[in-house]
Every structure is written in structure tokens, then in C-alpha cells.
Amino acid sequence: MHVDKLVVVGQGYVGLPLAMRAVEAGFEVVGLDVDTDRVKRLASGESFVADIPTDRLGRALATGRYHPSSEYADAEDFDFCVITVPTPLRDGTPDLSFVEEAGKAIAPYLRAGCTVILESTTYPGTTEELLRPLLESASGLRSPGDFHLGYSPERIDPGNRSWRLENTPKVVSGMDPAALARVDGFYRRLVERTVPVDSTQVAELTKLIENTFRQVNIALVNELTMLSHQLDIDVWQAIEAAATKPFGFMPFRPGPGVGGHCLPIDPCYLSWQVKRRLGRQFRFIELANDINHEMPEHVAQRVMAGLNRSGKAVSGARLLLLGLAYKPNTGDMRDSPAVDVTRRLRELGAEVRAVEPYAAAHHLPEGVLTVGLTEREIREADCVVVITDHDVFDYPLVERHARYIFDARNRCSGPNVERI
Numbered sequence: 001m002h003v004d005k006l007v008v009v010g011q012g013y014v015g016l017p018l019a020m021r022a023v024e025a026g027f028e029v030v031g032l033d034v035d036t037d038r039v040k041r042l043a044s045g046e047s048f049v050a051d052i053p054t055d056r057l058g059r060a061l062a063t064g065r066y067h068p069s070s071e072y073a074d075a076e077d078f079d080f081c082v083i084t085v086p087t088p089l090r091d092g093t094p095d096l097s098f099v100e101e102a103g104k105a106i107a108p109y110l111r112a113g114c115t116v117i118l119e120s121t122t123y124p125g126t127t128e129e130l131l132r133p134l135l136e137s138a139s140g141l142r143s144p145g146d147f148h149l150g151y152s153p154e155r156i157d158p159g160n161r162s163w164r165l166e167n168t169p170k171v172v173s174g175m176d177p178a179a180l181a182r183v184d185g186f187y188r189r190l191v192e193r194t195v196p197v198d199s200t201q202v203a204e205l206t207k208l209i210e211n212t213f214r215q216v217n218i219a220l221v222n223e224l225t226m227l228s229h230q231l232d233i234d235v236w237q238a239i240e241a242a243a244t245k246p247f248g249f250m251p252f253r254p255g256p257g258v259g260g261h262c263l264p265i266d267p268c269y270l271s272w273q274v275k276r277r278l279g280r281q282f283r284f285i286e287l288a289n290d291i292n293h294e295m296p297e298h299v300a301q302r303v304m305a306g307l308n309r310s311g312k313a314v315s316g317a318r319l320l321l322l323g324l325a326y327k328p329n330t331g332d333m334r335d336s337p338a339v340d341v342t343r344r345l346r347e348l349g350a351e352v353r354a355v356e357p358y359a360a361a362h363h364l365p366e367g368v369l370t371v372g373l374t375e376r377e378i379r380e381a382d383c384v385v386v387i388t389d390h391d392v393f394d395y396p397l398v399e400r401h402a403r404y405i406f407d408a409r410n411r412c413s414g415p416n417v418e419r420i
Helices: 015-024 035-043 056-064 097-109 126-139 179-190 200-231 235-242 261-280 283-309 338-345 375-380 397-400
Strands: 006-008 028-032 066-069 079-081 117-119 148-151 171-174 195-198 318-322 351-355 381-388 405-406 415-417
Touching: 006 097, 006 405, 015 028, 015 056, 035 066, 035 338, 056 283, 079 097, 097 126, 097 195, 097 397, 117 179, 126 148, 148 179, 148 200, 148 283, 171 179, 179 195, 179 283, 200 235, 200 261, 200 283, 283 338, 283 381, 283 405, 318 338, 318 375, 375 397
Parallel strands: 006 028, 006 079, 028 066, 079 117, 117 148, 171 195, 318 351, 318 381, 381 405, 405 415
Antiparallel strands: 148 171
């Protein structure tokens, strides 16, 4: 009996969960990654992705159908290939070099009837205009016709215990109806529901719409926060009151900025493409970026002002930051606003200590001492700054012993607390 062979290029936050789910669905899976150290760790049963516990990785390895590798030769005779490599920005311009390298490297192993799917977030047109020519030129095959090509945006939300790969609806697309059917059939084996769309460009735009929606609405409440502070109005109470409306409103909450791959980067792909193709500015995105980029400076200035009111200069002050990851209950440091907050406070002369139970030490900001959340650390801090509200933090302990708390996440209460 033939077992379909899947190659997943990239074994990070997106690729590893996909590889694990595919093994569980019965595929033979090669997890390709150019990081040889990462491959060795996976082969030894060590997971570095919080959503994939070590025991789940161990079960996948025990099947004999999961093969971490850094050699593209192991992709030979694949039936499906999913590309899940990073797509960062470089000076405001999309950097698709990882997609290009993956396309060139996998192309020699294409064969008639195989399927290639791009999941990396990118601008509309990438699958057809960039990836397809790379695959065709190196393989001698054509799409549509000889092989199937499609796009399906990743919807991984690190740390989300409710919505996982298998129960999150999966948008799927293909270069032609045959490719769409092939892509749709593949994901139907992995997830509960697929959402077919007419073209790869529609699927690519779908992902950008999702994250632009979040970026713009977060910027809206962040600007409201700054203005409400000056007006002396409790924006948090106003948001929670508005959230009681059962229709026409969705609550977004303020914070110290936005992080991760999606929000700081993905909307910029859309504005870049609009400017490149249409010569126009996407004003909502650019304004939202400006507002959200202001938030780390706003936090630093509010902390400094709060210290000043108590007669303490920020220069020489001892600060204890709670949480450095970009979102709660993960160690994901990608573009975390806490890094900018930390840098600004240190530039103002503060001594910064941090409690970060999830992120690896080598990912943390330079010059920051990591400590445990103890009564002594809290008492000795001139200010405790809640940046990322991990659930494991003992907030009542902080409230009891902190002199002054600046809370960017609305987790603390009491007379010594100032909220963002």
C-alpha cells in the first residue's frame, strides 16, 4: 500500500505542527530545515516549539514516519511539499529569499503529479509570479499541467489552546481546478474544515486582510489609550462596557505595541504591493504602523513620569519587567515590543531586570538580567512593569509588595497601580 510522502520545508512555529499533524494522519514526513542544529535536536526528540510537547514529537519519531533532515535529497519522490519558511521585511521591503531558496532547492525533485503548496505569508501574486517560474525552470515541468501548485495561508496562533491546526478552518487555493482539488484533498486529511477560494491571489490576500484587520484595530485602541490618559478617562472600563454590545463590535485591547511575525510585518506586504502595483499608499496600514510603533516609547515615558511623581529619577532606578515574549504563555520573542521598551528604559539610565519564564536566554535583550518573581525582587524594584501577562505570574504577590506598578496589560489592581 502506497503511503503518501510529504516534505515540509521549515520546521519552526508553522512547519513543525504541520509535520506532526501529517504524521498522525498517516503521511511519511520529511521535515526539512537548513538549521542543522535544529534538525539534530528534533531527531533526538527535543522540541523547541512550545505548541509541540516533547512527548508528541517522541510519538511521531516512534512511528518511523517522521524524518528531520537538512538534506534536500531526502525529498526525492515526494507526493506533497509544503513550504513554511520565513518571509521577513528588510528596510520595509519584503524579503522572499527564503521562499526563493526553498523553491530552487525543491524543484529538482518535482515529478509529474506531485503537489507544491506555499504557506509562508506574502503579497498577492507570489505563488504565481515568483514560485511557479522557479519550480518550472529547474524541473522542466509546467503548472498547470505537469504538477500541481497552490497556496494556503498558515493560521498558527502560538500558545492558543482552543484553536489549533486541526480545528482552525484552512483556506486553500490552486493554480487551476485540478490543483485546487489536490490541495483541498491534502488538507482535508489534516483539518476539520477547508475553505476553497478561486485563486492563489485571493488566498494570499486573505491572510493579509486577517492581520491588517487586527493591526488597524489594535492601533485604534492604542491611540485611544494615549488620548484617554490625557483626558483622565478609564479606557479599559470603556472597552469592557462596549464589549457588552452583542452585535457590531469586537473588543481589542491596548498594549505596549505589537509583535510576532504577523502584525508588525504582514500588513506591510500589502501596503508594499499596493504601492508597487498601483502607485498608491495604503493609508490605514501606514497610520496603524506608526501608532503601534509609538507604544514602546509611550510605555517608557509613562514609567518615567510615574517615577518622577514619587520623587525618583528613571536614571539609576531599578525596574522589574514582567514578560518579554510578544504574547502571553509563549516564549516567542519575534519582534516583541518588550525589546524596544527595554532598550528605551536602559537608554534612560534604568537598571532593568526581567522575569521571563518561557523564552530562551539567548533570545532575550542584551544587558537585561533575568530573575525569578520573588518577594525580594518585587520589593527592591522602584517599579514593576507588566509587559507580557503570562498566566504563571503571581499578580497578587506583585500587588502586595510592589511600590509602584505600571501595567500595560490590565492584570493588576490597587492604589499603587497605573494602567497604560
